[in-house]
Amino acid sequence: MNETNNISSTSAPSPLERAGERLVVLGAGESGVGAAYLAQQQGYEVFVSDFGAIADKYKAQLQGWNIRFEEKQHTESEILNATEVVKSPGIPEKAPIVKVLRAKGIPVISEIEFAGRYTDAKIIAITGSNGKTTTTGLTYHILKNAGLNVGLAGNIGNSFAYQVATEKFEYYVLELSSFMLDDMYEFRAHIAVLLNITPDHLDRYDYKLENYADSKFRIVQNQTAEDYFIYCADDAETLKGVGKRTIAAQLLPFSIQKALLLGAYLNGEELTINTPNNNHFIMTITKLALQGKHNIYNSMASGIVSKVLELRNESIRDSMGDFKNVAHRLEHVADISGIRFINDSKATNVNSTWYALEGMPDGKVVLILGGVDKGNDYNELAGLVQKKVKAIVCMGTDNSRIHAAFDGEVAKIVDTASAFDAVNAAYKLATKGDTVLLSPACASFDLFKNYEERGEQFKKAVMEL
Structure with missing residues (x-):
């Protein structure tokens, strides 16, 4: 196939164009197209490359913004002169173009890493093998209902980068996969949540659970003593990871097996939360919208976030009681x-x-x-x-x-x-x-x-x- 047949020819220089700074985006899905728009807004020369076909919706957006792109190929001459590359989380390290980029020392980052540079919003970042979509949705629901100016992004909702480019949210709730975390280096979560670590995607981690766990724990990198790390004290792999790291953030565990001085625990039928700012919260678990043991964990994590942010107990209870779970999850x-x-x-x-x-x-x-x-x-x-x-x-x-x-x-x-x-x-x-x-x-x-x-x-x- 002739290369030029699949490369868009529209191009318009940005008035903010950075001399010599060229950002290449690999993958033209929601995150990639959003990253391309933010990069153009920030004055980069931008090129988008997708090895597969680009959906009509995203193609129309790129054309409307005069961002050059190609599909069904990766043209090395268009990619290897990048100052930096934003990679879709779905593209594995073993992909030939990624190997070439690594060999040449060209920085490869995630959309989340890139977008995080251009917002001063408070970031609530949530990861885990299971429950992260539910917990992210519930946390967003609680914050939004409490009147916070909050965005929802990551593995859920619209592109984080596009929202950074077009909105002025004061908070973001981000669902982060291990693939996203792998390409994050300077990004800082003000509140980091790790729900659990169980074997998943091990084909991307040399079939070693410890490699996958290390990826999940990247969520605490760059945190300071002003930040918070919320985690499950009943999860063996998480406890192992906490034990072998020095974590700067304030630790707030949650458990259904034992009482805790700080964090969340079950006291009979009551979900109880205590946070360092002397905020106290109690809710009967039968009144939670999300039922089942795993959802008590999810509600605990969201509840701790809410109390760290000093939201009103009545508002939290209302939101935890009327939340409707995302599609395709129970x-x-x-x-x-x-x-x-x-x-x-x-x-x-x-x-x-x-x-x-x-x-x-x-x-x-x-x-x-x-x-x-x-x-x-x-x-x-x-x-x-x-x-x-x-x-x-x-x-x-x-x-x-x-x-x-x-x-x-x-x-x-x-x-x-x-x-x-x-x-x-x-x-x-x-x-x-x-x-x-x-x-x-x-x-x-x-x-x-x-x-x-x-x-x-x-x-x-x-x-x-």
């Missing part, structure tokens, strides 16, 4: 013939599925599993499957490892290769009072574009029953 779809259908398509690893099952009734779950297996150890689910699950519906192109793990452990396992077939099979296996739970424990790329499409097709199939 999302109630419908009750049909007395059977409850739950969409947990965002559960792309075993631990997420474990959390989902943990909150389900004993012996009454028809579980839909399967997809692209990332090296899953299904043994972690064995105890919960025996206790909670009456049947498994496999939804994937290769279900052999699910069969190997659970044949003989549940009464029935069936194979399907579409959301429609999976829902219909589950409906036939379920009886009144049961729950059909889509919580795949796998990535979606064998049958779907992403977990969102998987969840939407599941919901559509349910509504067609």
